[in-house]
Amino acid sequence: MPLGCLVAMMAVAAHADIIYTFNTTATNVFPSGNPLQTNTILGTITTDGTIGVLEAGNILSWNLDLIDDLNPANNVTLTTSNSGIPHPIGGGLSASATSMSFDFSVAGSEFLIQGNGTGGTHGYSSGWNYLCFSATGGWCLEGETIAPQYYAGDGVIVTGSASPIGSQPLDQAPSSVPEPTTIALVGLGLVGLGAVSRRRKQA
Numbered sequence: 001m002p003l004g005c006l007v008a009m010m011a012v013a014a015h016a017d018i019i020y021t022f023n024t025t026a027t028n029v030f031p032s033g034n035p036l037q038t039n040t041i042l043g044t045i046t047t048d049g050t051i052g053v054l055e056a057g058n059i060l061s062w063n064l065d066l067i068d069d070l071n072p073a074n075n076v077t078l079t080t081s082n083s084g085i086p087h088p089i090g091g092g093l094s095a096s097a098t099s100m101s102f103d104f105s106v107a108g109s110e111f112l113i114q115g116n117g118t119g120g121t122h123g124y125s126s127g128w129n130y131l132c133f134s135a136t137g138g139w140c141l142e143g144e145t146i147a148p149q150y151y152a153g154d155g156v157i158v159t160g161s162a163s164p165i166g167s168q169p170l171d172q173a174p175s176s177v178p179e180p181t182t183i184a185l186v187g188l189g190l191v192g193l194g195a196v197s198r199r200r201k202q203a
Contacts, residue, residue, distance in 0.1 A: 017060060019046045020100045022166040025069070026146055028156040039146040039156040040067040041131055043077075045166060047095060054093045054100075056085040062113060066131060066148040074149040076115070076129050084116045086124045092135050099167040102133040104143075104159075110134040111165075127151045133165060 025040040043064035050058045061080045068074035092102050092109025102111055115122060115129030122128035125139055128150050132140035144165075147155035 016049050017046055018049050018095070018097070019044050020095070020166040022064065024146075024165065026144060026156045026158045028158055033152040034155055037154055037156045038069040039148060039154070040069055041065070041146055042067060045100065047100075051096060052094055053091055054095055055089050058095075059085065064113065064131065066129070066146055068148045068154045071154065074154050076148045078113055078115060078129065078131070082115060083113055083129070084124070085111075085113055086116075087112070087139065090135075092133070099164055101164045102144075104133070104135045107136050108138070109136075110138050110140060112139055127155075 022041045022043050022045065025038060027038040028034075028036060041064055043062065045062040045064070046060045047054060048058050048060055062078065062083075064078045066076050066078065087110070089111050090106065090109035092104070092106035093111045094101055094103065103109070110132065112130060112132040112134075114124055114126075114132075117123040128147065130140070130145070130147050130151075132145045134140040134142050134145070136142055141151070141157050143157050143159040145151060145155055145157050151157070
């Protein structure tokens with residue numbers, strides 16, 4: 001295979017965005033003023049393809065349904081247009097080619113996506129409309145919290161240790177959005193293939 005093609009294929013792999021699919025259900029093991037609840041996260045988070053430790057800048061978008069399994073009236077969908085990541089993650093969130101995980105042993109790390117005050121949500125640090133993974137507590141309670149509405153009313157708080165928080169199905173290729181340079185490299189590779197093919201026919 002011509003070198004140009006190999007370089008182009010490697011560039012596509014290196015620069016492809018990755019979509020991680022979430023389907024997590026949790027029941028709280030220690031109610032924090034709320035009755036026992038079961039909540040679910042369904043949806044996707046898209047990253048820039050970084051493998052290893054992730055910070056907020058590596059996360060491009062999300063579309064997450066926070067589902068109150070006892071009362072559907074409390075359900076909320078968090079997207080980049082009505083929610084945000086309000087502070088640095090701090091080293092506990094990481095990604096492989098097939099999964100995303102949070103390491104609860106990284107003191108001070110916290111991965112929070114919360115409604116930002118638009119679309120009927122209540123704003124950062126309010127206890128409303130969020131999911132959070134927190135190693136030692138801070139803006140969120142320690143552990144994993146899924147709060148479609150208010151954490152003390154329908155929130156689920158669960159302890160965890162290096163728990164997976166989402167995965168990309170192994171039977172699907174990563175979603176890729178090639179950058180302009182990647183497209184150019186692919187073009188060069190194809191031109192190189194064409195040239196080699198013509199030379200062989202002329203020989």
